[in-house]
Every structure is written in structure tokens, then in C-alpha cells.
Amino acid sequence: MSISTGERMKITILGARGSIPTEGAEMLEFGGATSCVLIETDEWAVFFDAGTGIVNAPEIGDKKIAIFLTHPHIDHLLGLPFFPYITDKSKHIDFYAVKSGVLSARQQLDKLLCPPLWPCSADDYPANFEFHDIEFPVKLGDISITGIPSVHPGGGIVYRLECGGKSMVYATDYEYRDDHIGELIDFAKDTDLLLFDAQYTDEEFEKRRGYGHSTPSLGVIVARKAGAKEVRFVHHDPTHTDEFLLNMEEKIKTEDISFARRGEVIDL
Numbered sequence: 001m002s003i004s005t006g007e008r009m010k011i012t013i014l015g016a017r018g019s020i021p022t023e024g025a026e027m028l029e030f031g032g033a034t035s036c037v038l039i040e041t042d043e044w045a046v047f048f049d050a051g052t053g054i055v056n057a058p059e060i061g062d063k064k065i066a067i068f069l070t071h072p073h074i075d076h077l078l079g080l081p082f083f084p085y086i087t088d089k090s091k092h093i094d095f096y097a098v099k100s101g102v103l104s105a106r107q108q109l110d111k112l113l114c115p116p117l118w119p120c121s122a123d124d125y126p127a128n129f130e131f132h133d134i135e136f137p138v139k140l141g142d143i144s145i146t147g148i149p150s151v152h153p154g155g156g157i158v159y160r161l162e163c164g165g166k167s168m169v170y171a172t173d174y175e176y177r178d179d180h181i182g183e184l185i186d187f188a189k190d191t192d193l194l195l196f197d198a199q200y201t202d203e204e205f206e207k208r209r210g211y212g213h214s215t216p217s218l219g220v221i222v223a224r225k226a227g228a229k230e231v232r233f234v235h236h237d238p239t240h241t242d243e244f245l246l247n248m249e250e251k252i253k254t255e256d257i258s259f260a261r262r263g264e265v266i267d268l
């Protein structure tokens, strides 16, 4: 379905799985593709992360393409070599990342697209890549993107995207910590859509502090305090089957809060 005005955003969850892709009949409802979210406006197709979900990017016509990396962990980059538009020589791809340690955006991608891990580099693909070391805010036409640091091993970015008076916040690979959560709640204030990392159950979280992920119950606290209008939990643990996730979801589900499914579309 096309969007008739520049005031609207269409958000598609292309990958909601965390850490590593999964497959199997017990993983069909939430999907096994790793982190990728597509935000479409009239002019732009903005991808947050390039996990294996980006392999199934839909038809975007002649929209401009930008990819924003939260951090260069492999589950957030693994789909890029098979991004459908990477083999289209008419496409220009703006690739954005915050410097990770001493590595530029280009160098972060080169770590993956480089022998012996992969036979070719970004330069070898027909699409034209342009690399950007992010300085906030980033403006893409009517879109404005800002960010704050995540709480995650090696660092990461939480993004907020605004367009036409609507907003969304993408907080994946984020560990709820009492000394940082206030900054995220302020950053996500009154957002129309919050995507929040809820990889673990409460029990798992206690055993995996420092791994850089959160839980649905902590996500509900963030959502309420921020006043987020809609919430989807993302980065599902690779060991959690559909049945397990449905049980987790049941405990927190409301009209506005649920677990993200691969392929789910949210119109703002």
C-alpha cells in the first residue's frame, strides 16, 4: 500500500530475532530473521540495522535508501551482503554509523565485507555506497534522526526518528540499568512507537546482567514512564520458541503493547 502524504510513516518489522538467526516450525510466528526495521516515507526508505531481515526488504520503488547501524555486532549486519538493492547499480545507499571505538562507519562494515569472512567489499557491489560517521541530528528531507548511547557491550546507539509530527524510538540491544534508564525515558518521551529490547525473561535477566539486553517487564516500566503510545518488544532470544514467546507476551500484552512479529506493519 502506498502512502499518499508526506505526513505519514509506514514501519515494517523485517527482523525481530536477536543474537543469531533461527529457523524451524516452532519459530514461524515471530520469525527467525535478525534485527532490521524499515521506515518508509514518500521520499525515503530508512533501515535501522541490517540483520538478516534486510534480505527480505520489500519493493521500495525509487525511494532513497539510508541504513543506520545501531552497532556492528554481527546479528545487526549479517543481512547486508544479500540486501536486494545492493546489486542494483541505479541505487545509492547512505550508510550511517556512529564511530565505534576508533572505527569509522566504513571500517565497521569492512570488518564483515572482507576476506576471509566474505569474498568482496562494499566497493565490489553495483550499488553506490556513501559512508557517514554520524553527527546528530541527521536530516533526510522531512526526517530528523537523533540518538543517545545504548547500554550494551561495546556500545551502541538508541535512535529517535521524527517525521511529520510523528516519532519512533528504536532501543534494541539495550540493558535496563537504574543509573541510565532516566536518559532513555527522557529521550523516548511521548513517542508514538517504542521498539524496545526484551530478549530475556526476568529469571534470565538476573543470570545475564552485563549482556546488554532487557525484559518485557522492564520495557513496560520504560514505556509507561516515557508515555509511549505504542510499544513493540524486539530482539527475541534465539532459544525462545513461538510458544515460549506467546507465554511471555501474555503477561504484558495490552492493546498497545505486544511482541514484534517479522513482517508486522505499523502505520503512524
Ligand SMILES: [Zn+2]
Binding pocket: 018, 019, 035, 073, 075, 076, 173, 235
Ligand atoms: Zn543484537
Ligand SMILES: [Zn+2]
Binding pocket: 071, 073, 152, 173, 212
Ligand atoms: Zn549487540
